[in-house]
Amino acid sequence: MSGRxxxxxxxxxxxxxxxxxxxxxxxxxxxxxxxxxxVIGNEIVCGVSDGTAPFGIIDDINTSAFTAPSTDExxxxxxxxxxxxxxHYISAIEVMKDMRHPSIVRSSFIADVEGLVLNDxxxxxxxxxxxxxxxxxxxxxxxxxxxxxxxYTYRIANIPGDNTTIGSxxxxxxxxxxxxxxxxxxxxxxxxxxxxxxxxADGLLTTNQPTSSxxxxxxxxGPPTGINETLELLWY
Numbered sequence: 001m002s003g004r005x006x007x008x009x010x011x012x013x014x015x016x017x018x019x020x021x022x023x024x025x026x027x028x029x030x031x032x033x034x035x036x037x038x039v040i041g042n043e044i045v046c047g048v049s050d051g052t053a054p055f056g057i058i059d060d061i062n063t064s065a066f067t068a069p070s071t072d073e074x075x076x077x078x079x080x081x082x083x084x085x086x087x088h089y090i091s092a093i094e095v096m097k098d099m100r101h102p103s104i105v106r107s108s109f110i111a112d113v114e115g116l117v118l119n120d121x122x123x124x125x126x127x128x129x130x131x132x133x134x135x136x137x138x139x140x141x142x143x144x145x146x147x148x149x150x151x152y153t154y155r156i157a158n159i160p161g162d163n164t165t166i167g168s169x170x171x172x173x174x175x176x177x178x179x180x181x182x183x184x185x186x187x188x189x190x191x192x193x194x195x196x197x198x199x200x201a202d203g204l205l206t207t208n209q210p211t212s213s214x215x216x217x218x219x220x221x222g223p224p225t226g227i228n229e230t231l232e233l234l235w236y
Contacts, residue, residue: 007230008032008059009181016176018059021046023171030066032182033058033203034217035173046171048203051214056173057180057235058203064161067105067153069187072226075099075125077146081133089133089143096126101154108153110188113146125150151187178235179221185231191223197233205231 008031024038024047035058036049046055077097081089102123109118113134117126127146135147165171174180185191186206197218200206205218222232 007181007183008057009230010174011179011181011232013174013176013178013180016174016178018172018174019056020168020170020172023047023060023062023165023169028063029058029171029203030061030063030184031059032180032184034199034205035171035203046173049199050201050203051199051210054199054215054217056175057182059172059174060164061161062163062165062171066156066159066161068156068183069108069151069153069185069224069229070099070101071151071187071224071229073100073150073152074226075148075150076135076137077125077127077148078137079127079131079133079145081142081144084130084132091127091129091131091133091146094126094129095131095146096124099123099125099150099152101152103155103157105153105155108187109150110152111148111150113148116146116148123154153187174235176235179232180235181222181230181232183230185224191220191231193220193223195220205233 022045024045027047029048034049034054035046036053036055077095079091079095082092084090104120106120133143135145136143137145186204189207195207196216197205198209198214218233218235221234224231
């Protein structure tokens, strides 16, 4: 399924077809997340995987808000610097900078500079007074700003969610070996070619194995970048 909000591209799947199961009524999901079979009462249903027994890649939607990743976004926060007596310049006052997107999912945020404060609602990154300046913005040889590389997931504004399972009450999954591209992955992790992919507790692809009993389910064939913010993978 491919669309303006949710991306799941089928790059190479051969002659295999997806399967469908009754939908877990308690699950919300987007195309590209990982599905898992569950038992409710006497019925086998399918919902978002917790990573322990992933079955396939979801190709349906049931969500109130769409999300998308921002990968390796560079944020430069100008500041007024003063010497700290140890050879560094630090910010004299609190300074802040807007990121590309508001409505950030806080648990997805990661930055390569410690001590910064995230305003997740407005998408603002705040550097407290005393933050070390690490970047020379005007090229005069003196650091006058804070350069940060951030990754996060944000909720897409002004586009309502959707539920493609209403008519059928069923959820579609791709489970056979194939190459896929998705924007549903853990933005707090790093991705390199040939890295093993697992499923985390939120049904997202990740390179971080939660426990030794969580199985590897795919391999990175195309890492996300600041230009192409999707993850390409070979599903086992």
